[in-house]
Amino acid sequence: MIGQKIRELREENDFLLRQLAAKMDIDTAQLSKMERGERSFKKEEIIMIAEILNANQEELLTLWLADKIYQIVKGEEQVIEALKIVEHKLPKV
Amino acid sequence: MIGQKIRELREENDFLLRQLAAKMDIDTAQLSKMERGERSFKKEEIIMIAEILNANQEELLTLWLADKIYQIVKGEEQVIEALKIVEHKLPKV
DNA sequence: GTAAATTTGTCAATAACCGTCAAGACAACT
DNA sequence: AGTTGTCTTGACGGTTATTGACAAATTTAC
Numbered sequence: 001m002i003g004q005k006i007r008e009l010r011e012e013n014d015f016l017l018r019q020l021a022a023k024m025d026i027d028t029a030q031l032s033k034m035e036r037g038e039r040s041f042k043k044e045e046i047i048m049i050a051e052i053l054n055a056n057q058e059e060l061l062t063l064w065l066a067d068k069i070y071q072i073v074k075g076e077e078q079v080i081e082a083l084k085i086v087e088h089k090l091p092k093v
Numbered sequence: 094m095i096g097q098k099i100r101e102l103r104e105e106n107d108f109l110l111r112q113l114a115a116k117m118d119i120d121t122a123q124l125s126k127m128e129r130g131e132r133s134f135k136k137e138e139i140i141m142i143a144e145i146l147n148a149n150q151e152e153l154l155t156l157w158l159a160d161k162i163y164q165i166v167k168g169e170e171q172v173i174e175a176l177k178i179v180e181h182k183l184p185k186v
Numbered sequence: 187g188t189a190a191a192t193t194t195g196t197c198a199a200t201a202a203c204c205g206t207c208a209a210g211a212c213a214a215c216t
Numbered sequence: 217a218g219t220t221g222t223c224t225t226g227a228c229g230g231t232t233a234t235t236g237a238c239a240a241a242t243t244t245a246c
Contacts, residue, residue, distance in 0.1 A: 109190090109191070109192090110191070110192060110193095111190095111191070111192085121191085121192075121193095122192085122193070122194080122195095125191095125192060125193060125194090126193085126194090129193085131193095131194095
């Protein structure tokens with residue numbers, strides 16, 4: 001989800017995996033796994049990527065957060081209700 | 094949130110912490126921390142508690158899941174949007 | 187004040203995560 | 217077929233986070 005988006009962005013900007021990885025100062029294999037959802041991005045990495053690829057940071061962070069949520073709720077039966085509860089629990093909404 | 098609910102249920106049923114802990118076969122101190130949100134419940138523990146306290150298992154699992162989600166999203170700025178994305182990503186909704 | 191119940195703190199054990207590397211797969215080209 | 221470049225896979229330690237177990241401290245009820 002966020003990984004796929006980042007891969008698209010990276011390819012649009014004609015960056016190779018190893019080039020983006022180098023700019024982020026991480027291992028190429030790591031980034032490969034991250035883009036394919038095998039490992040997860042840290043928030044700081046998303047921010048870094050947004051800068052490097054001139055992308056919308058807010059949008060990426062939103063996708064990143066959605067991904068984290070999805071990892072937790074997938075497979076559970078009470079997802080919808082739980083999401084509703086969380087929405088209502090948020091401050092100043 | 095889920096902890097508070099369980100504490101209420103436990104007290105309604107006149108169970109002491111140590112009694113419920115004993116039935117669950119966990120440490121009393123652990124359960125104390127769980128009810129106060131200092132540590133988290135496992136799914137199996139919620140199910141066990143629902144049985145012991147004759148409570149609505151679905152409702153408890155929903156609260157439990159909402160809690161897990163909330164732990165992740167609290168403090169983030171893109172929560173609402175992220176929640177929406179997750180909702181739309183769910184199968185057969 | 188005492189006893190029971192709960193909370194707090196600590197520490198080792200376990201599990202989850204991350205960085206690094208080496209080898210493998212795959213396609214493009216010669 | 218062999219070479220090159222890119223990406224993927226798997227394995228191994230190291231680090232960090234979570235948990236279980238216990239003792240001590242605190243609170244509550246009498």
